[in-house]
Amino acid sequence: xxxxxxxxxxxxxxxxxxxxxxxxxxxxxxxxxxxxxxxxxxxxxxxxxxxxxxxxxxxxxxxxxxxxxxxxxxxxxxxxxxxxxxxxxxxxxxxxxxxxxxxxxxxxxxxxxxxxxxxxxxxxxxxxxxxxxxxxxxxxxxxxxxxxxxxxxxxxxxxxxxxxxxxxxxxxxxxxxxxxxxxxxxx
Amino acid sequence: xxxxxxxxxxxxxxxxxxxxxxxxxxxxxxxxxxxxxxxxxxxxxxxxxxxxxxxxxxxxxxxxxxxxxxxxxxxxxxxxxxxxxxxxxxxxxxxxxxxxxxxxxxxxxxxxxxxxxxxxxxxxxxxxxxxxxxxxxxxxxxxxxxxxxxxxxxxxxxxxxxxxxxxxxxxxxxxxxxxxxxxxxxxxxxxxxxxxxxxxxxxxxxxxxxxxxxxxxxxxxxxxxxxxxxxxxxxxxxxxxxxxxxxxxxxxxxxxxxxxxxxxxxxxxxxxxxxxxxxxxxxxxxxxxxxxxxxxxxxxxxxxxxxxxxxxxxxxxxxxxxxxxxxxxxxxxxxxxxxxxxxxxxxxxxxxxxxxxxxxxxxxxxxxxxxxxxxxxxxxxxxxxxxxxxxxxxxxxxxxxxxxxxxxxxxxxxxxxxxxxxxxxxxxxxxxxxxxxxxxxxxxxxxxxxxxx
Numbered sequence: 001x002x003x004x005x006x007x008x009x010x011x012x013x014x015x016x017x018x019x020x021x022x023x024x025x026x027x028x029x030x031x032x033x034x035x036x037x038x039x040x041x042x043x044x045x046x047x048x049x050x051x052x053x054x055x056x057x058x059x060x061x062x063x064x065x066x067x068x069x070x071x072x073x074x075x076x077x078x079x080x081x082x083x084x085x086x087x088x089x090x091x092x093x094x095x096x097x098x099x100x101x102x103x104x105x106x107x108x109x110x111x112x113x114x115x116x117x118x119x120x121x122x123x124x125x126x127x128x129x130x131x132x133x134x135x136x137x138x139x140x141x142x143x144x145x146x147x148x149x150x151x152x153x154x155x156x157x158x159x160x161x162x163x164x165x166x167x168x169x170x171x172x173x174x175x176x177x178x179x180x181x182x183x184x185x186x187x
Numbered sequence: 188x189x190x191x192x193x194x195x196x197x198x199x200x201x202x203x204x205x206x207x208x209x210x211x212x213x214x215x216x217x218x219x220x221x222x223x224x225x226x227x228x229x230x231x232x233x234x235x236x237x238x239x240x241x242x243x244x245x246x247x248x249x250x251x252x253x254x255x256x257x258x259x260x261x262x263x264x265x266x267x268x269x270x271x272x273x274x275x276x277x278x279x280x281x282x283x284x285x286x287x288x289x290x291x292x293x294x295x296x297x298x299x300x301x302x303x304x305x306x307x308x309x310x311x312x313x314x315x316x317x318x319x320x321x322x323x324x325x326x327x328x329x330x331x332x333x334x335x336x337x338x339x340x341x342x343x344x345x346x347x348x349x350x351x352x353x354x355x356x357x358x359x360x361x362x363x364x365x366x367x368x369x370x371x372x373x374x375x376x377x378x379x380x381x382x383x384x385x386x387x388x389x390x391x392x393x394x395x396x397x398x399x400x401x402x403x404x405x406x407x408x409x410x411x412x413x414x415x416x417x418x419x420x421x422x423x424x425x426x427x428x429x430x431x432x433x434x435x436x437x438x439x440x441x442x443x444x445x446x447x448x449x450x451x452x453x454x455x456x457x458x459x460x461x462x463x464x465x466x467x468x469x470x471x472x473x474x475x476x477x478x479x480x481x482x483x484x485x486x487x488x489x490x491x492x493x494x495x496x497x498x499x500x501x502x503x504x505x506x507x508x509x510x511x512x513x514x515x516x517x518x519x520x521x522x523x524x525x526x527x528x529x530x531x532x533x534x535x536x537x538x539x540x541x542x543x544x545x546x547x548x549x550x551x552x553x554x555x556x557x558x559x560x561x562x563x564x565x566x567x568x569x570x571x572x573x574x575x576x577x578x579x580x581x582x583x584x585x586x587x588x589x590x591x592x593x594x595x596x597x598x599x600x601x602x603x604x605x606x607x608x609x610x611x612x613x614x615x616x617x618x619x620x621x622x623x624x625x626x627x628x629x630x631x632x633x634x635x636x637x638x639x640x
């Protein structure tokens with residue numbers, strides 16, 4: 001994960017993990033399979049934290065605020081994992097595109113609920129949720145590449161506003177983005 | 188007998204034939220399995236022909252990728268300028284990109300495969316993405332309060348559009364891309380023009396011909412010149428109301444010794460050929476020194492570029508710092524700093540291009556330096572927080588300064604890309620107003636912006 005997807009070999013992985021090559025192949029069929037497993041683990045964990053944080057508040061907009069806060073906290077505390085799931089997936093070519101899409105799709109339903117609170121819910125573009133999740137991923141990707149993982153949590157109000165605007169309009173979105181969410185460490 | 192295709196190939200210049208063959212092979216086999224031998228076999232050429240143009244497979248990939256990105260940027264700016272209103276401009280850009288990708292499957296696949304070449308390839312892509320983001324970001328000029336949308340919004344919209352297009356191309360579904368355009372446009376328009384304007388985009392059809400709605404002949408005739416046809420009045424309104432005119436400065440980058448001559452030579456060669464198209468022979472010719480002299484100072488083109496970049500940035504930073512320190516009054520210090528920056532870049536268009544545009548495509552080492560240099564301008568704005576009333580400070584976010592520098596650099600780069608470096612000083616009032624408004628409010632900021640020197 002320090003070297004980037006293309007440069008990592010199975011030998012690197014087993015050396016770092018302190019296991020035998022055989023053990024690697026008992027668990028994974030290939031390098032991509034191993035990356036996929038790492039990515040699935042990270043997505044599952046992120047989703048657990050997001051849902052956990054979101055369930056502590058009632059309205060959908062407040063849940064987006066709380067959930068995104070927990071997500072950014074997780075990403076900034078696990079930069080290596082984030083790098084694997086976000087940066088590498090957008091640069092590692094055809095093999096990784098499934099991984100990228102699965103990560104996006106995992107979060108799509110959480111935003112899709114916003115259509116129920118929006119007066120235009122049925123008319124909104126069908127790929128809107130992918131645009132929102134993909135946009136957030138891209139911003140994180142840029143920050144990780146620039147080595148600015150510490151500043152990721154500061155992005156919260158801007159990203160909340162970005163995510164809520166299509167459902168609620170800019171004014172309401174801005175208001176909710178300005179509210180401080182419950183601290184993610186409490187979970 | 189040569190078949191028709193082979194004859195067509197033979198008619199085109201050698202370098203172009205190699206690049207065409209590269210793109211085909213890479214699309215078929217991916218980066219790892221593409222070899223120089225396969226490329227040459229397809230192109231019907233021999234190894235010396237390859238060596239005349241490229242240093243190896245990596246160089247060949249990056250050169251082709253660089254040209255593809257440059258071509259794409261030209262086409263995008265042309266599409267953007269073919270329309271009058273912002274959403275139409277953006278739609279023209281989206282249609283242009285999608286039309287290119289869905290009509291040329293090999294190039295689309297190449298654009299995915301080339302990322303395997305590593306950080307340098309990715310940096311070139313991200314440079315193009317920054318330009319796309321700045322075209323989306325122009326939507327804020329349509330708003331009553333242009334500062335009300337976060338600067339990350341355009342970046343996020345550009346990035347997620349890329350992700351969706353990328354996935355379709357990888358899956359071999361490039362022919363479905365036109366259906367994506369109304370969806371992407373709808374999401375891109377909403378933050379700037381509101382939800383209803385965004386929904387209206389959904390009922391618009393994909394129409395690549397729409398971009399020639401205005402002055403077809405004029406626009407298409409500009410293609411051959413190799414530069415986008417960007418007249419000052421084609422810019423978004425906030426850029427167009429500026430008076431024309433430029434203040435000729437004496438050439439200040441006067442060269443005294445060989446090293447400086449080589450650096451100036453590199454800048455001229457790059458202005459002529461782009462970074463990837465520049466060879467050491469180009470540099471030594473412009474510098475009027477021998478090849479041996481080049482190697483006495485630098486081990487490679489890259490090393491020469493880094494030296495050039497550092498020299499130029501050092502000069503630029505000195506000017507800005509001197510300008511900023513010329514007065515104790517902060518708003519006027521900012522004005523003087525920006526003015527010094529624009530003056531330097533306008534007087535040295537080749538150096539401006541080198542440090543603001545080519546730096547982003549010259550590989551990760553330089554991109555890192557570029558980001559550090561951009562960051563070095565942040566403290567000038569941060570000083571502006573001192574002594575502001577609490578309600579102003581509450582309005583500022585921790586990333587305000589970074590966003591201001593980013594916005595400023597993006598406007599400057601766009602002009603340079605459009606070949607308008609010499610007119611950069613016209614941007615002064617707008618940049619002053621744009622950067623001071625968060626601290627002083629728009630009335631006070633526009634007063635400082637409107638002052639005469």
